[in-house]
Amino acid sequence: MNALxxxxxLTCPHCGHAKREVMPIxxxxxxxxxxxxxxxxxxxxxxxxxxxxxxxxxxxPVQAPRPWCG
Numbered sequence: 176m177n178a179l180x181x182x183x184x185l186t187c188p189h190c191g192h193a194k195r196e197v198m199p200i201x202x203x204x205x206x207x208x209x210x211x212x213x214x215x216x217x218x219x220x221x222x223x224x225x226x227x228x229x230x231x232x233x234x235x236p237v238q239a240p241r242p243w244c245g
Contacts, residue, residue: 179238183230189214198226198234 186193192211203224207216219228226234
């Protein structure tokens with residue numbers, strides 16, 4: 176089993192600004208304002224949060240093993 180990652184490099188698809196952010200441990204983050212261009216990012220369809228859509232690592236709830244799945 177791999178260790179969970181708790182930070183992710185978020186990259187804005189509009190301006191390319193990137194910043195390492197700490198992810199919520201037990202929730203998904205739906206909105207994130209880019210510090211570069213001030214656009215509010217939202218998850219892509221099918222993703223649960225901005226980290227899953229624009230981050231270098233998916234959010235901890237997605238990373239966590241789910242024994243009831245599969």
